[in-house]
Amino acid sequence: MADIRVHVDDAYVSSVDGDGLSLQALRVLEMEGQGETELSVVITGDEAVRELNRRYAGEDAPTDVLSFSQLEGEPFVSPPGALRQLGEIVISYPTAERQARAASHAVGAEVAHLLVHGVLHLLGYDHGTPEEERRMQTRERELLAKLQ
Numbered sequence: 001m002a003d004i005r006v007h008v009d010d011a012y013v014s015s016v017d018g019d020g021l022s023l024q025a026l027r028v029l030e031m032e033g034q035g036e037t038e039l040s041v042v043i044t045g046d047e048a049v050r051e052l053n054r055r056y057a058g059e060d061a062p063t064d065v066l067s068f069s070q071l072e073g074e075p076f077v078s079p080p081g082a083l084r085q086l087g088e089i090v091i092s093y094p095t096a097e098r099q100a101r102a103a104s105h106a107v108g109a110e111v112a113h114l115l116v117h118g119v120l121h122l123l124g125y126d127h128g129t130p131e132e133e134r135r136m137q138t139r140e141r142e143l144l145a146k147l148q
Contacts, residue, residue: 001036002029008043012093016043016111024112028119028143029086039122040088041115049092064095065114067121089118116143 004025006018021041029037046062054060056068069087091114093107100110120136120143127133 002026002034003038004029004041005039006041006043009045009048009093011045012043015107016093017108018043020108021111021115024115024147025119027147028116031143031146032119032123034086034123036084038085039119041118042088042090043093043111044090046092046094049090049095052090062092062095064092064099065118066090067118069122086119086122089115089122091115091118112147113140113144116140116147 002025004022006022006025008016008018021043025039025041029035029039049064049066050060050062052066053063057066067087067089070085091111093111096110096114097107100107103110117136117140120139125132125136125139127136
């Protein structure tokens with residue numbers, strides 16, 4: 001069992017299906033063999049993501065998705081029997097809209113891609129080297145195909 005919490009900022013609530021995102025995240029976690037986990041997803045705007053990116057990644061620029069892992073660094077202390085906390089994914093909806101237009105596909109497909117990308121980062125995937133990038137992109141395509 002997984003607990004997926006989705007928060008959609010008021011400005012995007014009419015454009016984003018929070019329950020659908022929760023289900024997509026649950027399916028990705030299941031396909032990745034992650035059962036007893038907790039995950040948060042936030043859909044927000046460029047400025048909020050830019051501030052988070054500046055504060056935590058040292059980059060003063062908006063981006064499409066940020067992942068904040070609870071599996072890295074010091075272990076997260078949880079009460080006995082609690083779900084394992086993976087972390088939080090923050091998606092910029094305006095950036096997703098721009099990227100969807102540029103790629104000529106639906107914004108929902110772009111948000112799903114960013115969600116999968118974020119979950120994979122939380123699970124330890126990275127794209128720092130060409131080999132890591134190929135591995136991550138291959139897994140993203142596989143998972144997205146199964147979500148269709």
